Amino acid sequence: MVRNRRRRQSDCAEHEKSIQKQLCQRSYGLSYVNESGRTSWPLPQRIAFGHCQRLNREEGFLFFDPASPGxxxxxxxxxxxxxxLVKLIKSEYLKHGFSEAVTPNMYSGSLWEPYGRWQHFSQEISRIAMMRADMLTVSCSGHCLFYGHRTPSFTELPIRYSDFGVIHRSNGVSNPLPLPYACHLLEDxxxxxxxxDQIAHEIKKCIEFISFLYEKVMKxxxxxxxxxxxxxxCLGxxxxxxxxxxxxxxxxxxRGRTLKMREGAAPYYGPKINLKLRDPNGLYHIYGSIQLDVEMPEGFDLGYIGDDRKRHRPVLIHRAIVPPAETILAIISTxxxxxxxxxxSLHQVNVLPVCTVSIPYARRIAKEFTDANYEVEANFECAGTLNRRIKNSIGSKPNFTLVVGRTEIANGTVNVRTRNDLxxxxxxxxxxxxxxxxxxxxxxxxxxxxxxxxxxxGRERSWFP
Structure with a gap:
């Protein structure tokens, strides 16, 4: 065992030292299996410790109220x-041939019964007793109804639906990270x-989307x-x-990817691929899935007309690559x-006037960047020294601070600083x-x-470490 620190505490107060009794010493500390565990602990803990609570308090990240529990x-x-995020995902969905659909938030309970979801997942469904209806837990059923309103030809397949809707679950599904339990989730x-015969091609497209979104964009x-x-x-x-x-x-x-196996862990209606990522605490979280469903098309009696003029059963692929928005933002913030x-960024630009003379110019700068759809804040109170105000601005961690004074007004420019005060x-x-x-x-x-x-x-990058 490797010990990180030790703190001793007496069992008796100072005024009790006169009493003739043996004092008890307690030792407090952290232990690790090896030295690498001790050295790797502080950094991720410093990043994650209290961060979500601080975001809730200072940035208005998310908050909950008893008026609408969860x-x-x-x-x-x-x-x-x-x-x-939605704009990014929608633009990629258009490239991958998806059509956006909007499904209801409430359905009759009879919708979940034909294909077994009610028997297996009834505890996850948030019920409204007064209305005798069930809140939407997933969009699968709605999309099956979309598909089933007609019988397409084999030339029209694949048919792809995306849905940025609100789902309701009562099993704390959005709580792998420091988020309160939520039953109301925004999910793609x-x-x-x-x-x-199209399964392999569609899985390939799913993997390409995963590589783009999580490896290229989010790193x-x-x-x-x-x-x-x-x-x-299992069914089917x-x-x-x-x-x-x-x-x-x-x-x-x-595609040269490592795929771990979990024997017997698939849901009852089809094989499934879980997508996982590692957070700064060293924990892995399941944030998405690709799943083949051989049972739901049977339950909804879905079909298509093949080249032999006969009716055939399609295969359904559940493609939940993007997790609930509450979860993905918690992962990114951590x-x-x-x-x-x-x-x-939640705070892209901060505009800072040097003196009262530059306030009108600073207001114009702030408006231009706001009109360009950037998250802008500005402090037009020129109280205190400039260095103090710059320090306060950088402390709020905007990506860039734009300082404007008399020189910038004369030149029609802004002085750009990074959040590291570069x-x-x-x-x-x-x-x-x-x-x-x-x-x-x-x-x-x-x-x-x-x-x-x-x-x-035109500067050199000699300042890089």
């Missing part, structure tokens, strides 16, 4: 981050109806595990189960600390807006943002 209230900044829930490391059939509890043809499991496994291996990437120099407003747009389009990191400004000034 339903989060979104602050202005987190709503901005959610809208940015997508489904693909395809022919059996996360993705791990996948395949949950296979349980012989005790065993041959179809084995065939779909083989397709999932081969497609991941073809991963980034207070240093969010510019394209998703002075990048003067730039015109058009230059800054052009750089900001490129940061959003390229999903740039802080380092890449600073490099771009330095290249614009």
């Amino acid at each position: 339903s989060p209230y979104w602050g202005a900044r987190t709503t901005h981050a959610y809208n940015v 829930d997508s489904h693909i109806f395809c022919r059996p 996360f490391t993705v791990e996948a595990e395949l949950c296979t059939r349980s012989h005790d509890c 043809d065993a041959f179809l189960w084995d065939a779909t499991e083989k397709v999932l496994k081969e497609e991941f291996q073809r 991963q980034c600390g207070e240093c969010w990437p510019f394209w998703l 002075v990048l120099g003067e730039f015109t407003i058009k230059e800054v807006l052009r750089q900001f747009r490129s940061f959003e389009e390229d999903y740039s990191t802080d380092r890449q943002c600073i490099e771009a400004f330095m290249r614009c000034r």
Whole structure:
């Protein structure tokens, strides 16, 4: 065992020392299996400790109220981050051939019974007794109704639906991180109806989307595990189960990805791939899934007309790659600390006038960046020294602080500083807006943002560690 620290505490108070008795000493400390565990503990703990609570208090991240138990209230900044995520995902869905659908939030309880969901997941359904209706827990049934209102031809498949709706669950599903238990969640829930010969291609497209969103954009490391059939509890043809499991496994291996196996861990209606990422605490969280469903099309009697003019059963792929928005923002905030990437940042720009003379110019600058859809704050009170106000501004961790004074007014520029108080120099407003747009389009990191400004000034990067 490796000990990190030790603190001793006496069992008796000072005034009791005169009493003739043996004092008891208690030792407090932390122990680790090896030295590497001791050295790796402080950094992730410093990042994660109390961060979500601080965000709730200082940034209006999310808050809950007894008036609507389990339903989060979104602050202005987190709503901005959610809208940015939705915009990104929608643009990618258009490229991948998805059609956006809007499904109801309440259904008759009879909807869940034909295909077994009521028997298996009734405890997760938030019930409204007065209305004798059930709140939406997933969009699968609604999308099956969308598909089933007509029988398409085999040439129309695959048919893809995406749905950015509100779901309700009562099992604390959004609480893998320091978030209060929530039963009201904002989630992207997508489904693909395809022919059996199209499964491999659709899985390939899903993997490409995972690589883009989580590895290229969010810079996360993705791990996948395949949950296979349980012989005790499964529905459908065993041959179809084995065939779909083989397709999932081969497609991941073809792309050079490691796929862990969990024997017998699949739900009763189809094989499943769990997508996991590692948080700063060293814990892995299941944040998405790709699942083949061989039973729901049977329960809803879905079909398509094949090239032989006969009716065939489609395969349903549940594609929940993006977790509930409450969960993904909690993961990102824990991963980034207070240093969010510019394209998703809760606080992108802070405008700071040097003196009262520059306040009108600062107001114009703030309006221009607000009109360009950036999250802007400005402090127009010129109280205290400039250094103190700059320090306070940087303490709120905006990506960039724009300082404007008499010189900037005369030149029509702004003085750009980073959240680490690195002075990048003067730039015109058009230059800054052009750089900001490129940061959003390229999903740039802080380092890449600073490099771009330095290249614009023609400076060397000797200040990099």
